[in-house]
Amino acid sequence: MPLTICLNNQRPCYSGNEPISGRLIFQCSSPTNVRDIRVTFSGRAKAKVQKVKGAAAPTASYRSKCVLFERERILSHPDGETIAPGTYEWPFDFVFPSHIQSPPGSRWPEKVPFRSDANHPLPPTFAAETSNSLRRLDCAIEYRLHAQVLKPQQGIMGRKSPWLSETVRLTFLPLSAKLDPNGNSNHAPMYQQQKEQVFNIRSMLLLPENRGRGLKVQEKIQSWLSPSQLPRFSFKASFSYPTCVIQSTPLPCFLDIASFMEDSSVTSPPDILMQSVSIAVISQTAARAAPSLMGAISGQTDERIEILSRTSLAMSVSAKIDLGQAFGPLVLRHTDVSFGTFNISRTYRLCASFKFECAGKTTEFDLPDLPINIIAQMERDENRRILDLPEEDSPPSYTSASILSIRTFEKS
Template sequence: MPLTVCIIDQQPCYSGSETIRGRITFQTPKPVDIQDIRVTFSGCAKAKVQKVKGSAAPTTSYRSKCMLFEKGKILWHPSGDTIAPGTYEWPFEFAFPSQVLSASSRWPEALPFRSDANHPLPPTFAVKTADALRKIKCTIDYQIQAQVFSPQRGFLGRKSPLFSEVVRLRFIPGSARLDVKREGSSAAYQQQKEQVFNLRSMLLLPENRGRSLKLQERIQSWFSSSQLPRFIFKATFIYPSRVIQSTPLPCILEITPFMEDSSVTSPPEILLQSLSVAVLSQTGARAAPSLMGALSGQVDERIEILSKSSLGMPVSGTVDLAQAFGPLVFRHTDVSFGTFNISRTYRLSASFVFECAGSTRSLDLPGLPFDIFADFEAPSNIPSSVEHLSEDDSPPSYTSASMLSTGTLDKS
């Protein structure tokens, strides 16, 4: 290549505030007219939101491009002179920012996106995803680009560079890296959801346990339910609000009997018949208002973590799901973030079905938000599915992930 970009001691992943040094080399075997030679360091977030219609109808695409920052330098300015054959070299130096250096009033404040000035830079990101309503393509790219421009001939002369070379840099912000040792144990990030169940049944009596009610007894129970024995218990699901990429989810189920409020002398057996734990990752994208209007959309991907049925498993006290069923690990995925036109968020979905005294009760928790962080101590080993997507790239394949399309589609 006549033009090369060399970064000295290039890091496998940057987190902000680093100094990036390198050199630009230009080789020409013959005399050439040069206007100038430039180097640009930039971050850009691009999104395409496409409405999905019938196969016979054309689709409409809404695009957005947001420059997160841009720093440029003119390394040489011959101003159209002819330079002799040879090898030319220039050093360069940039500071990697940790916040966006531009803001635009055209991006309204709307969760899960961010429009506040100087918010943290989003991580390197690339994804294609779709559901029945929309197709979404997103890229967040950080690059150093060298360009050689020839003199412009005439008013409609060539404006594209004569030569161009790009080096892309992987970035995960420091704000998206979790230092567990510094911030405390994982217990500090635990959240919980609970539900109280009130059971009334003749089967709660010691002499009736283990048998089925006769028809006459069922009819009697329907007409005199307030006189039946009562048992109250609480089911609590404890889950993390912060998770490090590719590490198991620490999830706990707690069963607490309320004997003081129950009319039975001893707690009956509670069986866990089925359970399901899944992660919903949501990719959001939006296009700014244009002649065609504005468009936003979110696509969910459901990643099954644990699914068991017909268990008949007695549960009481504290049940660590990892100890009972193995580590709850899901595929390598991206950290949580939001910026002007792209976002990635996560929710936990959990469901439990209990059986007690011939009755079933369900604990359904469909949308528990949590954040995914990168490992603070091992930035070079941070897993990522990020690859630069061209217009013709196909979506990345997701193993062990079943798809659930929900989300919304808004147009103004």
Template sequence: MSLTISLDSQLTQYSGNETICGRVNLQCFKPIEIEEVKLTFSGLAEAKVQKTKGSAAPSVGYRSKCVLFEKDRILAHQGGQQMAIGSYSWPFELTFPSHVQPEIKPSKWPVIPPFRNDANHPLPPTFSIETSDSLRRLVCSIGYHIHAQVFKPSSGFMGKPSPFISEVLALQFIPPINKADMVDVENFSHMSYHQQEHVFSIQSMHLLQEYKGRSLGVQEKLRSWFSPRQLPRFNFSVSFSYPTRAAQSTPLHCNLTVAPRMEDSSVSSPPVILMQSLHITLVSRTYARSGPSLMGSMSGEVDERMEILSRTSLNMAMSGMIDLTETFGPLVFRPIDVSFGTFNISRMYRLCVSGQFECAGKMSKFQALDLPIDIIPRSQRNATVSQGPEPPIDDNLPSYTPFSLPPEMAGVPQDAKKHDSGNF
């Protein structure tokens, strides 16, 4: 006996509300008694959370399983009658949902950011990852399947029909992109940007014209050490701006601005500011949790890092704003899944930026280590936007896979600033 599922026109990926038509085909090579033929279309989010710290052997894992939706169809009810040798086929028609089924009770999953437990929230994308750090090991998957089963008649008075043969067809799902997001990622001038600024203050004899480019003598050094308030002062700011959303596997368009703050300085003209290094890393964080059970519950989070820009020994004079794409080329990263959140699994992203700037012989370090960014689906229109040739994917790189951030985690204020000062 063989069982197959065939679709009339299977898509490479679904985004919700599509009609799925197909047939379940059964080939009987000998007469056999059959109770029924059943078709189940379902979405399932599964997670395993395991503690790894201080354990030589694998520790007990806590598992969770959340049914996102489930639709059953009885294609044939034979009632235990015998089916003769031959081929049989049953048509079916399904609709791919776009939201979790409303029958799921959110109260089963407590409200803990960044998980989503609001009823009828959007379906998360197809997802699969196994990752770990020094504290936790996570095994997570979100899958959408059409499952055909042939059941034997029940044995005994209280017996239940048992599946005799089954076949599973997996379908890929990516949430749809809304129109507002599509405008953002296709029209760079209308993107929503977030900015992180850091103000530096330098006091040094080298800010004076007569000391530029030469070493200080003993008297000048003593003066710097014992009378720091008499040293000339220069303040400047470094700010990094980036889009709050990025389309899946498309380049980031980021800007870096270096600006003198003459109103807070004692020198008459700004000195040269050199950027010596710049590093940008995309950090993906996977969250998983298990529901309460007799064995208890556990949650965990694991970060993965992907370097998208790393430049050293730049010695680049900085003044005003520069487009990092124009300066260093497209800031691209390996294709990754979109951000999402559901009852027991979520995926979020942030950028980590660091750079060193030299002014008057002194080094200042710029750091912005927790900049939230949302990865949204890449539409067909996105795919046709002229971005220039994309660099080849390095198959040796680790694979990275990514919910809309909850309001309380949506980012820091636009005018967030830090201030460093020091005497030199």
């Protein structure tokens, strides 16, 4: 290749504040006039939002592009002079930022789930094409090194595009989206959130002598006419779940059933049977285009990821149950980490549903919208480096790349 980017510390994935160094190699086969040679390191979030009209083709596309950061190095500036044939190289170095370094401007208004605050955390590398009956979304967050060899411009209408160019794309995952060795995330604390609901049961079947049989027609009529006279029983169902979920690992979810005998008129608690259980994660991809001649538009699409679904259980529940032990590991298959930026976001929510039967009465415990964050686990070697961090929590340095001196158009 006449133009090649060679990285000294190429990694499968980078994090914030990591150095990136390398060399740009230019092979010139004939005498050439060159204006300058440069390398640009940048991050961009690009989105395309389309309306969908039934089964017909989408309408016009609404596009947005946000420059998250941009750094440029002019490695050589011959300013139109002729360079001789040969192989040339120049070193360059950058530092991967950890936060957005472009002002949001007035065209990014505050709107959930997007972010409009300046200097918010840099989002991870991301790509998704998704659609529903209303919107079609094409989203990408990319980070790249882009090298260019530019020739002198001839006149006002002369060539402005580069004569030669080369691009290397980099994968980025912020430390704020990773789990540290102590089991904590910098993005959000790892703890169990609990949701609960109290159920009140009134039925003649709560009486010990009536348990295990069905009500006669006369008893049903009597129950309907005098509900306040029926025996009563109360119990509380509590569901606890993690606020952060590690990619591709089991979810620690628990169901706790507690009887309230002090609020009940029966002397002993009846059987509570769990008839069905359902747990799923909803991933939402959202994108928006800033106001333009065509106006502004936003859209979001949901994908349901089934974790657990069981029916016809007739399972007696009376205390705390580890749902992972009862039904097998509740594994969330690999998916993108949670993030938000000016024009693209990926968020998640947990949905859980339980159906109980007690004394012939059926009750439902529905939890349709429980927010969670998806975080990534560091690789083992990264964990080892994090453990060696000094007290000021400076970022890890994965390589010690040698510094090369710049040789302006000297043959290598």
